[in-house]
Amino acid sequence: MQNSKDNIIEEWDLTIEPQTSLFELNLKDVWRYRDLLWMFVKRDFVSFYKQTILGPLWFFIQPLFTTIIYTFIFGGLANLSTDGLPQPLFYMAGITAWNYFADCITKTSTVFKDNANIFGKVYFPRLIMPLSIVASNLVRFGVQMILLFMMMGYYALHNASFSITPAILLFPVLVLLMALLGLGLGLIITALTTKYRDLAFLVTFGIQLLMYTTTVIYPLSSAPEKYKTLISLNPMTGIIEAFRYAFLGQGQISVNTLGYSAVFTIVVMVLGVVIFNKTEKTFVDTV
């Protein structure tokens, strides 16, 4: 082989080196493995209801019971305002949206730990795994949206006061924001927990606490004035409020809050992917 040196370098299909730049994300590889993403989603879905009697009905049961409990405690006992909306509808909308975000975070935050075995044995773009989690949660979210629609239908027949607004066109954007925000935070957490285990303990109750600073069980309009800014600083607040406004016609929607959420999401997402990408190369040695 008497080629010039440059020619030889170009010939290689793959070069394995210790450090790659922070932003070398290998998105081409992710695209090449898109079938795998779909397989994982299918696996999650099928294995979820195999050997259960109620099967996919289980997707309904959790939000339904949570709604009943919230209606009883926060609506009945604590008498929190729901902006004039029927209480179950108000809570259901909040819970459905929040659950999607929370599931995305909790499931992606353990990606490295849960898949240490498979990651230690075979290469595929690691990003596929968290992406598949977000996608299979999307299926779940879709099913739960049907429940919300059914409930809206029921209340429409009983002349309850709510209305779907044109903001419903923003729905895909809202879902995307929730998915990316959950994904981004999850990626940061999972990358850091490979070395510093402490964060893992924080996630479960941290998310619960976070829910109370988001407008899931109360509307932003009824929050005390001095806490309003604080609550609005939570990027999920703007999303949940917009979500509720879109489907039920009550909630505070503005370019500012949504813009803030979007910027926050993008920053978290970029940060998450970069940290994740850096960790995936060597985590096998530390987990």
Add this chain to the structure above:
Amino acid sequence: MATAIKVENLSKIYRLGEIGTGTISRDIERFVKTKILKQEDPFLKIGESNDRATKGVSDIVYSLKDINFEIEQGEAVGIIGRNGAGKSTLLKILSRVTSPTTGKVNIKGRVASLLEVGTGFHPELTGRENIYLNGAILGMRKREIDRKLDEIIYFSGVERYIDTPVKRYSSGMYVRLAFAVAAHLESEILIVDEVLAVGDAEFQKKCLGKMGEVSKGEGRTVLFVSHNLGAVEQLCKKGILFNNGQLKSIGITRDIIDYYVKNNSMMHDSLSRVFENNDLIISPIEIFQNGNLQFYNKDKIYFSFQINSKTKLTAISGEFFFETSNGTIVFSYFTPQFSMEENTIKKIKICVPAYIFNDMLYSITLGISESYSRFIIKKESAAKFEIACVNEELGWMGDFPGVVRPKISCEIL
């Protein structure tokens, strides 16, 4: 011929001991020194070779150190070496599971690596669904699997069960299906680690045949790690020997194996090591026979070891596999099942009758299994021992070929 894999100055270090304490301060120290002050990485300087038997000065070891070699297209290369020699680390780097600390690997062609059969199999899914899932994990596109589905099912020989969840499969069927998927990967380079240790003899033969076909017939490059030196010799023309993270020798397989066996037959080399996992700790195997250091085949020989349980273990049994140095199992023994409470100690002692072993080196693979089916821990070459024979009655003083040497009675009428 063109080069398929070119490895240059490849090194990989591991930090020993507890990871997690003080890592933040170390990470910061390392970051400041290397990125801001542009000094040499403080953790790379103090490395030493990966010799587990001697206690090192620092807690950083080289799992691989300055490895250089090239493999040509269409070559079948066997990688041999003792446990911890760096074989698996090399395969992990080549399959991109972990990345090297320094150095570079250039690869031409698509790599399919098989560090384990059935990675990602989901017990609830059917055989067919798992073919798709496992295939996708190994890097196949859905179209590709569609095209090869019939061939894969036929090769696996589990047609009847293909729509049954794999959790109902026997372990043999499971392995067959998994290997069948991997064997049908379309790649220019195939990396295989120890997968032949599972499955029955007939299937192992089929796998070896398939791999031979892959390297000779289809001209693909094969990298093969195995403790079964016989299989390596049969399959590979070229061999690479690793020792303590360094490349010792590279050349024709037969020569490499000879060199390895000669250097590796130091007895008792592994007798002093404890091994453990999350469930239990196993003490080194003790071998004794009337206080001798040299064992004779005319006497019973005892093997014992101790188990310290870390968790509650039920229905476990100790499994001994007595092997010759090229990996052929001479015989095996499974103890009766027993249970252990958390943090208790049990000692197992077995006695192998006289007139079994021949005049040669044997090694023991020791395992603890649950319900005789799943290994909780398995240790290849947990101990090695050499047997001497005294030719009692005969005048013949030479070797008696064979892996066993029973006492046979004879009448000449």
